[in-house]
Amino acid sequence: MSENTEPRPAAAPDPDRLPAAQATAVEPEPLEDDEAFVTSLDTAGGAHQPSAVPVSTQSGSLPGAPEEESVLRMIFTGNGIVTILAVVLALILGGLLIAMTDKVVGTTAGYLFARPSDFLTAVWSAATSSYVALFQGAVFNPRGAGVAGQFAPLMETLTIATPLITAGLGVALAFRAGLFNIGAQGQIIMAGILASWVGFALHLPMGLHLLLVLVAGVIGGAVWGGIVGVLKARTGAHEVIVTIMFNYIALYFLRYLLDTDLFQRPGADTPISPILDPSAAYPLLFGSQYRLHLGFLLAIAATVFVSWLLNRSTLGFEFRAIGANPKAALTAGINVSRATILVMTIAGGLAGLAGVAQVAGTEKVLTDGVAATYGFDAITVALLGRSSPWGTFAAGVLFGAFRAGAVQMQIQTGTPIDIVLVVQSLIVLFIAAPPLVRAIFGLNPRKKKAATAGKTKQAATTGGAA
Amino acid sequence: MKNSLRATFKRGSMAGVATAGAAALLLTGCGAAPEASTATNTASNYTGCIVSDSGGFDDQSFNQSSYEGLKKVTSELGLKMNEAESKTNNDFEPNLRAMVAAGCNLTVTVGFLLGDATKAQATANPDKHFAIIDFGYETPVANVKPIIYDTAQAAFLAGYLAAGTTKTGTVATFGGIKIPTVTIFMDGYADGVKYYNEKKGKNVKVLGWDKAKQDGSFTGDFEKQDKGKQFTQNFLDQGADIVMPVAGPVGKGAGAALQEAKAAGKDVKLIWVDSDGFLTAPDYKDIMLSSVMKQMGEAVETVVKQDKDGQFTNKPYVGTLANDGVQLAPFHDLDSQVPAELKSELDQIKKDIADGKLKVESAASPKA
Numbered sequence: 001m002s003e004n005t006e007p008r009p010a011a012a013p014d015p016d017r018l019p020a021a022q023a024t025a026v027e028p029e030p031l032e033d034d035e036a037f038v039t040s041l042d043t044a045g046g047a048h049q050p051s052a053v054p055v056s057t058q059s060g061s062l063p064g065a066p067e068e069e070s071v072l073r074m075i076f077t078g079n080g081i082v083t084i085l086a087v088v089l090a091l092i093l094g095g096l097l098i099a100m101t102d103k104v105v106g107t108t109a110g111y112l113f114a115r116p117s118d119f120l121t122a123v124w125s126a127a128t129s130s131y132v133a134l135f136q137g138a139v140f141n142p143r144g145a146g147v148a149g150q151f152a153p154l155m156e157t158l159t160i161a162t163p164l165i166t167a168g169l170g171v172a173l174a175f176r177a178g179l180f181n182i183g184a185q186g187q188i189i190m191a192g193i194l195a196s197w198v199g200f201a202l203h204l205p206m207g208l209h210l211l212l213v214l215v216a217g218v219i220g221g222a223v224w225g226g227i228v229g230v231l232k233a234r235t236g237a238h239e240v241i242v243t244i245m246f247n248y249i250a251l252y253f254l255r256y257l258l259d260t261d262l263f264q265r266p267g268a269d270t271p272i273s274p275i276l277d278p279s280a281a282y283p284l285l286f287g288s289q290y291r292l293h294l295g296f297l298l299a300i301a302a303t304v305f306v307s308w309l310l311n312r313s314t315l316g317f318e319f320r321a322i323g324a325n326p327k328a329a330l331t332a333g334i335n336v337s338r339a340t341i342l343v344m345t346i347a348g349g350l351a352g353l354a355g356v357a358q359v360a361g362t363e364k365v366l367t368d369g370v371a372a373t374y375g376f377d378a379i380t381v382a383l384l385g386r387s388s389p390w391g392t393f394a395a396g397v398l399f400g401a402f403r404a405g406a407v408q409m410q411i412q413t414g415t416p417i418d419i420v421l422v423v424q425s426l427i428v429l430f431i432a433a434p435p436l437v438r439a440i441f442g443l444n445p446r447k448k449k450a451a452t453a454g455k456t457k458q459a460a461t462t463g464g465a466a
Numbered sequence: 467m468k469n470s471l472r473a474t475f476k477r478g479s480m481a482g483v484a485t486a487g488a489a490a491l492l493l494t495g496c497g498a499a500p501e502a503s504t505a506t507n508t509a510s511n512y513t514g515c516i517v518s519d520s521g522g523f524d525d526q527s528f529n530q531s532s533y534e535g536l537k538k539v540t541s542e543l544g545l546k547m548n549e550a551e552s553k554t555n556n557d558f559e560p561n562l563r564a565m566v567a568a569g570c571n572l573t574v575t576v577g578f579l580l581g582d583a584t585k586a587q588a589t590a591n592p593d594k595h596f597a598i599i600d601f602g603y604e605t606p607v608a609n610v611k612p613i614i615y616d617t618a619q620a621a622f623l624a625g626y627l628a629a630g631t632t633k634t635g636t637v638a639t640f641g642g643i644k645i646p647t648v649t650i651f652m653d654g655y656a657d658g659v660k661y662y663n664e665k666k667g668k669n670v671k672v673l674g675w676d677k678a679k680q681d682g683s684f685t686g687d688f689e690k691q692d693k694g695k696q697f698t699q700n701f702l703d704q705g706a707d708i709v710m711p712v713a714g715p716v717g718k719g720a721g722a723a724l725q726e727a728k729a730a731g732k733d734v735k736l737i738w739v740d741s742d743g744f745l746t747a748p749d750y751k752d753i754m755l756s757s758v759m760k761q762m763g764e765a766v767e768t769v770v771k772q773d774k775d776g777q778f779t780n781k782p783y784v785g786t787l788a789n790d791g792v793q794l795a796p797f798h799d800l801d802s803q804v805p806a807e808l809k810s811e812l813d814q815i816k817k818d819i820a821d822g823k824l825k826v827e828s829a830a831s832p833k834a
Contacts, residue, residue, distance in 0.1 A: 269829075
């Protein structure tokens, strides 16, 4: 008899836990609902067979896994207000940093009490002039020559955003399937190697050549990502470790290749490949005054594709189900191994598209800096985009704007380009700590928080006792 | 109760912070306000600009020396200056475009990686002038002046010096990445040692570079100092006592390894490259034998002055021992460890190379 009553308190904490988790993530998203659905299903499964599994194992394993995951999930798919506030906060802190390192501010601070207005104006003008330059370099430059010149910065922003968007989509997609894909860097590199080789070594007619470059690049990224998927699915190797190591393998492989005659310019001894044939390059969208190329349209297409894949296709449903709870997905008859391999392959292919945008779009050559820092920025972009396709797109454009504007900011105001990197890093920091952002903006209703804290505590104790 | 307590505490801490802040301001902020002045020393509309490669202007290597050269000449002549640091290879083209848009008369670009981007912008803007450090074009571009160095000449002196000072009969060198601007140091160094052996009938060995095979030890990049340390320790284990790292900041790893060896009682020495390490890497003063210097700052100054006076040409500037574009740095603290005889021999070799009596050849030498 006692055996029959015991499972109830053990299962009870879970309904408690659910509202608690939702309260912390203020705005429940559709995805959260999925999770809730799956979790409750899981609990139900647990409650149905109380006599078969010892109670201690139940309370030990069941609540543990979803909880841990939910923290990561919260970071990745947190709510929109926090995301925007994180960007605002990072920009404000960046402004303060600009002011602090400004020379005029430094000198005026020396006679702050003699003439405080000087100091305040200096702080204000240092920060605002930098951000105005950033804006002029990223969106609209009123001093540009004609309308074409005035919108040149916007085109530049979209150009830089192109690889960020596609690589970011790869990271976001993998995350939706519960995989933390750090390997975009390596996937971009492998794509760059293959695409550039096809681009400079083969000489084919217009159209066909570019198509082959594109296919080669996407395959390069897809294979590099797919291997990680296979390792994860077959051997359980952790994808974070494997992708990081694969980044190094790709980089050193690239450096090795650039030291061979195969990838060096004939007669030269520098690690830089020949320039890609014109037939292998993406056509420019609006003429040679801008750098914006066909890759941007492909990035839009990729966003539409990922959006369809995740929200409309069976495969996407499987990805999301696995991301929410792999065990439940397995129980529901989803082939988790197959989906893991597939999602990593597609993610790799998307990063590969970024590699193609690099060699066939902007750089036109292969160097060991072909991936720049896009592979790692892609993680930030996916984070900021909350792993949704169009969110990632928007985040990619925002980061593209930062990058494009930084050039102008550096030249116009002498503000170090590092400030932009600091702002980017601060954004990640704030997104990873939603309670901090909410606390700063006073969005944490104290009473509610205390109540939920009490509840979880209670739940924990009951769970422990059981 | 708890809340109010916390609030008081918070208020207290805020007050504390405010006091501390005020105190800090009082201490720093009581200087007198300067009189309003509007005079600037911009005497000319000429703008000199510089775009770094991904190493940045604080790389203690060619970006830094070029940057300092431009800074010096622009402030001396009262010119305007624009600078753009590239964080990645992707920044080259946007930076160069922005420089052209900012109205730069002369834009200095640093390193072979910028070769293509510089050429593209120069061709698109024929009325603007460019200069590129450490890179020469196979077919000259009308408005780009290459600034290149026959570094092998000075490295030859360093090799001779190393061979003449080694106690173990073994010296070493290693590079960052196998590119001509690095291997040219190693070629000259190896040849200098060889020349010493021929002259003196000795058999000093060089580790880390085989000139005939054009192959040797490379750390793989210009960043990982621990690799430089590891390489140097290996060389020390193989009996070397003088090491010349040609790897920018990675050279600091070599310095650290040598200092450890010195602390352990070994007599070891370091040869720096690019700038006078005694001044730019003072941490290793006590083991710094000499440096193979490329005077990039001076070259940039010269080119800017020429361009401002309307004497720009696209003829490469080649730094040699003859025009002091490359030099062997003074021995500074280790002066006493270099025999007077060796010093006079070095002077003679320098003179012979400058006069063309002694030919120093490297596959990486600039073909001018």
